[in-house]
Structure formats: structure tokens, C-alpha cells
Amino acid sequence: MNPTRRPRRLRADGVRSLVRETDLSASDLVAPVFVDATADERVPIESMPGHERVPVAEAVPRVEEVLDTGVEAVMVFGIPESKDERGTRAWAEDGVVQAAVRDIAAETDAYVVTDVCLCEYTEHGHCGLIEDEAADDPTLTVRNDETLDLLAKTAVSHAEAGADMVAPSAAMDGMVGAIRTALDDADYDEVPIMSYAAKFASAFYGPFRDAADGAPVFGDRRHYQMDPANGREAMREVALDVKEGADVLMVKPALPYLDVVSAVRREYDHPVAAYNVSGEYAMLHAAAEQGWLDLEEVAFESLLSIKRAGADLILTYFAEDLASRLD
Ligand code: PBG
Numbered sequence: 001m002n003p004t005r006r007p008r009r010l011r012a013d014g015v016r017s018l019v020r021e022t023d024l025s026a027s028d029l030v031a032p033v034f035v036d037a038t039a040d041e042r043v044p045i046e047s048m049p050g051h052e053r054v055p056v057a058e059a060v061p062r063v064e065e066v067l068d069t070g071v072e073a074v075m076v077f078g079i080p081e082s083k084d085e086r087g088t089r090a091w092a093e094d095g096v097v098q099a100a101v102r103d104i105a106a107e108t109d110a111y112v113v114t115d116v117c118l119c120e121y122t123e124h125g126h127c128g129l130i131e132d133e134a135a136d137d138p139t140l141t142v143r144n145d146e147t148l149d150l151l152a153k154t155a156v157s158h159a160e161a162g163a164d165m166v167a168p169s170a171a172m173d174g175m176v177g178a179i180r181t182a183l184d185d186a187d188y189d190e191v192p193i194m195s196y197a198a199k200f201a202s203a204f205y206g207p208f209r210d211a212a213d214g215a216p217v218f219g220d221r222r223h224y225q226m227d228p229a230n231g232r233e234a235m236r237e238v239a240l241d242v243k244e245g246a247d248v249l250m251v252k253p254a255l256p257y258l259d260v261v262s263a264v265r266r267e268y269d270h271p272v273a274a275y276n277v278s279g280e281y282a283m284l285h286a287a288a289e290q291g292w293l294d295l296e297e298v299a300f301e302s303l304l305s306i307k308r309a310g311a312d313l314i315l316t317y318f319a320e321d322l323a324s325r326l327d
Contacts, residue, residue: 022308024300026070026326030113030273031319033066033074034211035059037081037096047207048278049285051317053079059100060107069323073111075167075315076100077212080121086129087121091153098161105162113194114158116151116168116179119214126216127170127224141223144172151175152182159188167250169196171224177244192247194273198234198260201225204253204279211278234260235267242268248313253277255302258309265310274311276302281317300325 010019036043036053045051054062063074078096080089089095097114104112119127128147147170155166166183168175176195183191201222209215226233234257238249249268251261252275261274280302288295299318306314316322 026323029319030073030315031066035100036079045211069320071319075113083123087118090121091157101161113165114163116155117170148178152178155179156186159191167194176241180245194248195241195246197238197241197249198251207282208278261309271312273313274306276316
């Protein structure tokens, strides 16, 4: 019997691109950049081949490298010169992100997003203030409400330095609302918030914690980041951030959570972002190094899949490498 329906007809050269449903362009991508106040030269990040921590003085050249590839937006992470109990360098006027962003905003055309969190700035490596006795008693947790004010101050300090958008990642309840109010009170009502709305407690963040030196010294983040088992809860988290005024809704990580990306896409008309995290990058590199996968092909397929699932924009360490192949 001959088939009467032949989907293969539309897979021939020439027609394939006409019927392609999803495309990827450099303008969909945001490149993470690490600025390190303890470095006086660029330091390669071993678990993330091709990425480096750069000193503040190199922030502009680093961002220019990104722009040269065709990628137009960066996400700035900072490693401070010193850490303390409260993470005070996170909102310091002369802090590492503030200094770098000031230069980047003054000297480049990049669209600058900043990560708003405390884990790189606290001695204990948690994303907020901890209970006094938490180190001895791992059942004690990050103090949610006392942390909100610090995150809000951090976001305002980033906006003051010239950030175009802030991206709170601390996974505290009420974080988006607190930051929105603080930004508005400081006359930054035009600065949008990209909330890490569905942020899972993921082992795929491993390499990032080397890159940004933000691993918790004790315990883990499971009492504030989401349980990877929970898809419906992700929708409740997203609903709260929408209510609190998030402008862009991010799901993180991306590939293991494409069901969540596509559910958020269907449920909301906000822009959806997905964070293709450090572990997603590192594992493809590791396999490619063994000769087991074609790096460029799997990277492209990964990002295309994230878009197909419903993401409008993707934060990815592959941004620069893939940009030349796009557009
Ligand atoms: C800060 C933050 C993390 C990432 C982005 N912002 C680490 C974490 O939550 O543990 C991870 C990014 C990546 O793995 O690429 N809270």
C-alpha cells in the first residue's frame, strides 16, 4: 500500500526552510558575563570552556567581544572583592557589578541585564540572610522577609549604575514586588524586571558555582529554590511574580524543564525567558571533547528546542559561539 499522506514532501531542500516553524537569531540571546573584583587579569573558568572571569577594567572589552558576534544583550554577574555575613558588597555604590555596569553603559550599546542575588556576596554563600544558628543547624533557613530589603537595595543600585533590566534570582517570596516598589520609589519605573520566576534547585548549576564563587558553605538551596519534581507549583510561582509586576518570566534551568517553559508560554502572554544554565553548557562541551557529539550542532539544536518549547529569549553560554551561525 502506498501512503497517501507524505510529510516527507516538505522536507526536501528548498522547501524545508519555507515551512520551518521556529527560528533562532542572535537577537534572541543574552550572554552571561562574569566580572571579578579579585582578579587583575582574565581567569578562564575551567568547567565552562571558553568563558572567563574578567577584572572590572576588562568589562568593556569583554562586552565588546559579545557585541562583535551579533549578540546585543549581556547578563552581568559579579564576584566581589570581599564577602560578609549580609552580603553588603551586593549593593555598594562602588561594588563590582555597579562599577562594571557604569563602564559598560557609558561605553557600549549593549543592553545590560544584572543578576540580583546575594549568594556571591555572603560568606555563607546563601542567597539571603541566614538564621544566626543556621550553620550548626541545617534545618534553619534563609530569612525571607529580612532579605527582601537587601535585594531591593541591590536592584536599585544596579539601576543607578545604568542597568537596563534587573533579574532577581534569589528565590525569595515577595522579591519581585519588593524590587518593583523600590525601583519605582527611586524613579526607575522604566526599568523592567526579568524574574527567575520558576527557578529549580538544580544540580545543573554546578559549574556556575565555580564561575561565580557562590556555592553555599553549608546546606543547600532546597528550602528556597523549587523542587525539580513540581510542575504545577512552578505555575503558582509564576502567577505570583506576574501579580507582583514581573515583566519577563524566566524558567531555569532550560532543557530539563521544557515542559515548564511551554506551560508558561501557553498560560501567559508575557515574554518568556529560559536560562540554558552552566551544567547544560558543560555537559555538551565534555561530550564534544571526547569526540562523542558535534558541539555546534548540539548547541544549536538545544537552543532551537528551547525556542520551540516557547521561550522568546534565551540566556546561554553558547550565545557568542552560535551567533555567527545565525541571522
Ligand atoms: C544566583 C544564580 C545562580 C545561577 C544564576 N544566578 C546560582 C544558583 O542559584 O545556585 C546559575 C546559573 C548557571 O548555572 O548557569 N543565585
